[in-house]
Amino acid sequence: MAQTPRYRFAPSPTGYFHVGGARTALYNWILALQSNGVFVLRIEDTDDSRNNPQWTQGILDALAWLGIDNKDSHFEGPFFQSANAALHVEAAEKLFAQGAAYYCDLSSEDIQKRAKESGKQGYDGYSRDRGLGPGEGRVLRFRVPEGATIVQDQVRGSVEFDNSTIEDFVLLRGNGSPVFLLANVVDDVTQGITHVVRAEEHLPNAPKQQMIWRALGHEPPVWAHVPVLVNEQRKKLSKRRDKVAVEQYREEGILSVAMKNYLMTLGWAPIGDTEIVPFEKITAEFDLSSVNHSPAFFDIVKLHSFNADYIRAMPVDEFIRACEPWLVGAKAPWQAQDYDAKVFAEIAPLVQTRVQLLQDVPSMVDFLFCDLPTIDDAAFTKAFAPEWASATLIEIRDAFKTCEFTPDALKAVVEAVGEKHSLKLGKMQAPLRVAVTGRSVGPPLFEPIAMLGRDATLKRIDVALAKKV
Numbered sequence: 001m002a003q004t005p006r007y008r009f010a011p012s013p014t015g016y017f018h019v020g021g022a023r024t025a026l027y028n029w030i031l032a033l034q035s036n037g038v039f040v041l042r043i044e045d046t047d048d049s050r051n052n053p054q055w056t057q058g059i060l061d062a063l064a065w066l067g068i069d070n071k072d073s074h075f076e077g078p079f080f081q082s083a084n085a086a087l088h089v090e091a092a093e094k095l096f097a098q099g100a101a102y103y104c105d106l107s108s109e110d111i112q113k114r115a116k117e118s119g120k121q122g123y124d125g126y127s128r129d130r131g132l133g134p135g136e137g138r139v140l141r142f143r144v145p146e147g148a149t150i151v152q153d154q155v156r157g158s159v160e161f162d163n164s165t166i167e168d169f170v171l172l173r174g175n176g177s178p179v180f181l182l183a184n185v186v187d188d189v190t191q192g193i194t195h196v197v198r199a200e201e202h203l204p205n206a207p208k209q210q211m212i213w214r215a216l217g218h219e220p221p222v223w224a225h226v227p228v229l230v231n232e233q234r235k236k237l238s239k240r241r242d243k244v245a246v247e248q249y250r251e252e253g254i255l256s257v258a259m260k261n262y263l264m265t266l267g268w269a270p271i272g273d274t275e276i277v278p279f280e281k282i283t284a285e286f287d288l289s290s291v292n293h294s295p296a297f298f299d300i301v302k303l304h305s306f307n308a309d310y311i312r313a314m315p316v317d318e319f320i321r322a323c324e325p326w327l328v329g330a331k332a333p334w335q336a337q338d339y340d341a342k343v344f345a346e347i348a349p350l351v352q353t354r355v356q357l358l359q360d361v362p363s364m365v366d367f368l369f370c371d372l373p374t375i376d377d378a379a380f381t382k383a384f385a386p387e388w389a390s391a392t393l394i395e396i397r398d399a400f401k402t403c404e405f406t407p408d409a410l411k412a413v414v415e416a417v418g419e420k421h422s423l424k425l426g427k428m429q430a431p432l433r434v435a436v437t438g439r440s441v442g443p444p445l446f447e448p449i450a451m452l453g454r455d456a457t458l459k460r461i462d463v464a465l466a467k468k469v
């Protein structure tokens with residue numbers, strides 16, 4: 001019987017969950033689903049100085065948000081690397097016992113000195129045949145064989161490494177603790193991993209890890225190293241420079257469907273002429289061998305436009321529910337008693353067509369939940385700068401006193417005043433928008449004006465007219 005494919009995602013909990021990590025996780029998840037295989041989540045928490053339980057929780061929450069569901073039958077874990085420390089040491093001892101590794105007592109200063117003297121960089125294998133046993137301060141090094149190591153990579157093809165360029169690398173530090181290279185392989189072996197799909201930055205580790213796999217008596221997994229994500233300047237996304245935290249995008253109101261779809265278009269494209277497609281289609285079509293080798297640009301503008309598309313496509317009830325965290329509770333910019341869910345439900349279809357991020361929803365509707373809006377000074381100055389602005393707004397106000405107070409009638413009033421002054425509706429409504437909403441952008445204007453009602457609207461126009469530019 002064919003072996004069940006076992007993929008894994010092995011993040012280190014050392015910071016916010018990176019969008020690049022999210023993409024790698026999605027790749028592994030999709031591949032596990034496609035093959036009716038397993039997705040193992042392993043938290044690589046062995047770097048005590050950088051780990052924090054908060055980051056582990058962040059990973060679990062972000063995966064759940066992305067639909068990588070720990071209750072699904074394809075999901076195994078989370079497993080914690082720190083729980084396997086004894087296995088890592090045991091494997092190192094085995095490698096030593098069989099001669100695949102040896103102890104060395106050189107300090108890093110000694111190594112540097114020897115490198116300087118010989119003119120060759122790195123560790124020169126000084127202790128290979130000195131027959132040292134374990135001891136305080138001694139590191140265990142892997143005895144790299146002569147020849148070449150070929151890594152079969154599903155994204156990059158066959159990648160050959162000349163072993164003479166790989167020094168005898170460390171497996172156990174001087175204090176006996178295992179390094180990443182070893183712990184990572186031992187866990188993969190123990191957890192029966194068949195496919196290692198991870199970030200490209202680990203490609204240089206692959207030949208070393210493949211040697212460890214073989215030395216431990218196992219066939220290496222299928223490798224796939226996926227290209228990095230870069231920013232506008234084509235620099236690798238970095239948490240110091242760029243917005244990389246999945247949590248942050250979620251907080252801003254990126255929908256998980258939009259994020260998933262967008263991440264999957266980085267370096268890969270679904271069949272057909274649109275990139276905005278259901279996750280089921282992606283799951284059916286995704287294929288590692290068609291992932292592009294070059295770095296992929298993480299374009300926030302494009303992510304926002306995907307999000308806007310997904311928002312527009314939502315049934316309005318679902319949109320209203322999705323907005324709730326920004327409308328009620330701690331994130332809402334108004335007092336709870338000023339908010340009216342019925343009023344929001346009425347205007348929601350209009351907001352839905354205009355908004356890119358759910359966090360922007362309150363600022364599009366806050367004028368409905370206050371007595372008078374706070375007028376944005378810059379918007380006011382700009383809208384009221386033309387000499388016709390106040391005069392036409394006075395005409396509009398006067399007509400609003402008696403016209404029917406419906407969106408169509410209100411619009412007709414503004415259009416008529418515009419025609420009289422040879423001004424288009426877009427221009428004409430700018431001062432009115434600022435007067436009524438306090439801002440220069442927002443949802444289509446006449447429906448909310450009708451909702452506000454005549455008295456409140458006239459009051460707002462008068463307040464704006466009395467304000468000095």
Ligand code: GLU
Nearest residue numbers: 010011012044184198202
């Ligand atoms: N813990 C490693 C990292 O977060 C992952 C290594 C791997 O996927 O093999 O970069």
